[in-house]
Amino acid sequence: YKVLRFNPTGDQLKLLKHFSNSPGFDFWNEPRRYGGNLDIMVSPAQLPFFLTYLKQNSISFTVLNENVQTLIDAEIKHQEATPKAPRAISFDRYYRHSEINAYLEELAEKFRDLVTLESIGRSYEDRDMVVIKISSGGNGTRPVVLVDGGIHAREWIAPAMTLYIINQLVENNTANGALTDAVDWYILPVLNPDGYEFSHTNVSEIYIHTLNLNDS
Structure with missing residues (x-):
């Protein structure tokens, strides 16, 4: 390419x-x-x-x-060489869907007064679609900000951006507490998990935007 x-x-x-x-x-x-x-x-x-x-x-x-393939090969090699299921997020690589969910679970365990998780269902290929709610209180009376990423499968930067927002709101809450005091945040990092995973494992199909189902 x-x-x-x-x-x-x-x-x-x-x-x-x-x-x-x-x-x-x-x-x-x-x-x-x-x-x-x-x-x-x-x-x-x-x-x-x-x-x-x-x-x-x-x-x-x-x-x-x-040759775009060389860039993709380099990124995949970098991901494979990086330890999985990190205890802290970093932004020097793109995470797989299971790793993203694992990070959300870690945050929910560590920041119980700020973070709750909710599954909105499962994808066609049975991947859990987890929404993280970030709120310092308010009993549901505050305005809501909804953020989603990963609509287009190969746009890996979108889930990465949602993770950055989550990281700043939760793990850097001392500096950003005004944002969680004013509104409640609902963030779905990967809206199209099946397509997102497909784009990681089928790099030759890099022009695929979403994973489409058909009878063939």
């Missing part, structure tokens, strides 16, 4: 958008206005055709990344 960067004109952007829902193409971002960059990841199978299309339409580009 290669990532190509474009600085398209308005007409060129319209041509490129034709591929936004095509298999083998993944739009990493999209310029909000004329003059912005557009990054597209292209599969090896689609690359020859796409390069011809770009040449025919005089659309210039630069190669942002020659």
Whole structure:
């Protein structure tokens, strides 16, 4: 997989958008206005055709990344070399769904006056979907902030961001106590646990956004 960067004109952007829902193409971002960059990841199978299309339409580009797979392989190697089920969270790697739930359980045990957990159900593949409630009191009278992450399976940064929010609200509550005194926080780190786990174990399917079920 290669990532190509474009600085398209308005007409060129319209041509490129034709591929936004095509298999083998993944739009990493999209310029909000004329003059912005557009990054597209292209599969090896689609690359020859796409390069011809770009040449025919005089659309210039630069190669942002020659081989995305090397980045994924490096991340997986780093995860495998890191001890599992940490007693303290860190932000130098992406955690698996079971590790995230284990961290929430640790917080509930350690910070009983601040943290409670609730399962909102199980996924199709029977993974527990745990919501953490962070509140210093109020008996349910306070406004509520709901945060969820991991809707799109391969966007690993979203669950990581929810963990950072949880970490700051709970383990750094001395500095952030005003946030838990003012509102009650409900956070679901991974809304799509099956797809999230699939993206970790099937790295060749990196263009998959969610895990879809079908009869085949």
